[in-house]
Amino acid sequence: MEDIKLLRKIPLFKEFRVTELMNVAMVAEEVQYAAGELVFKEKSQGDALYVIRKGKVRVCKRDGFGDEQVLAYLEQGEYFGEMCLVDKARRSASVFADTDTELLKIKRTDFRNLIAGDKEIERKFYKSFSEVLCERLRITNENLTFSQEINKLIDELD
Numbered sequence: 001m002e003d004i005k006l007l008r009k010i011p012l013f014k015e016f017r018v019t020e021l022m023n024v025a026m027v028a029e030e031v032q033y034a035a036g037e038l039v040f041k042e043k044s045q046g047d048a049l050y051v052i053r054k055g056k057v058r059v060c061k062r063d064g065f066g067d068e069q070v071l072a073y074l075e076q077g078e079y080f081g082e083m084c085l086v087d088k089a090r091r092s093a094s095v096f097a098d099t100d101t102e103l104l105k106i107k108r109t110d111f112r113n114l115i116a117g118d119k120e121i122e123r124k125f126y127k128s129f130s131e132v133l134c135e136r137l138r139i140t141n142e143n144l145t146f147s148q149e150i151n152k153l154i155d156e157l158d
Contacts, residue, residue, distance in 0.1 A: 003028060003104060006051060009077050011132050015124040023121075027110035033097035042094040046084025048107045052076050055101030061093045073098065084108050086129060 003025040007013050013021060030053070033039055039050065042061060052074055059072040059080060071093055074080055080095055085108055115122040 003053075006053060006077060006104065010051060010079050012049075012079070012082060012125065012128045014128055016121065020118075020121050020124075023114055024106065024111070025104075027114055028104040028106045031103050031105045033101045033103070035097055035099050035101075037097045039095040039097060039101075039103070040081070040091055042092065043090045046081060046089065046091050046108070048105045049079060049082045049085050049111070050095075051079045051104040051106070053102040053104055055103075056098040057101060058096045058098045059093050060096065082129070082132075085111055085125075 004018065004021045007016070007021045007024055007028075013024065016024070028051075031050075033055075039057060040046075054076055056073060056075045057080065058070055059074065060068045060070050063069050081091075083089065083092070085106075115125055
């Protein structure tokens with residue numbers, strides 16, 4: 001029941017009924033990582049969505065100089081790796097357990113099989129996925145505009 005409560009908070013599953021969330025929970029598996037352990041590496045093949053049950057993870061990307069840039073810290077109730085549920089592209093960032101962490105892992109193949117058998121659950125998922133992407137694009141646009149403004153100010157000061 002705890003996993004269903006956790007999944008209910010995930011924006012990707014916000015329109016799912018309890019029985020649909022139960023089906024998602026049935027294909028999820030529990031995985032654990034010790035603090036500092038790699039969950040997955042940037043450019044590796046994506047194969048699962050992860051939901052944080054307990055703990056905290058760090059999402060990182062290497063810049064052009066090879067330095068690790070922290071993109072986000074995620075905690076209990078948050079999720080990552082969802083893009084692989086839609087496409088087969090490689091991971092865009094690395095994820096490390098920042099503390100001892102317990103995750104729900106939902107494999108792409110299991111999830112795709114689940115939604116393929118139910119057009120209503122498939123529609124709900126893709127609608128929510130689109131909304132999440134739209135929100136992230138808005139935030140990215142704001143961040144990009146802010147970065148450009150900062151660069152312009154720096155140029156004016158030089």
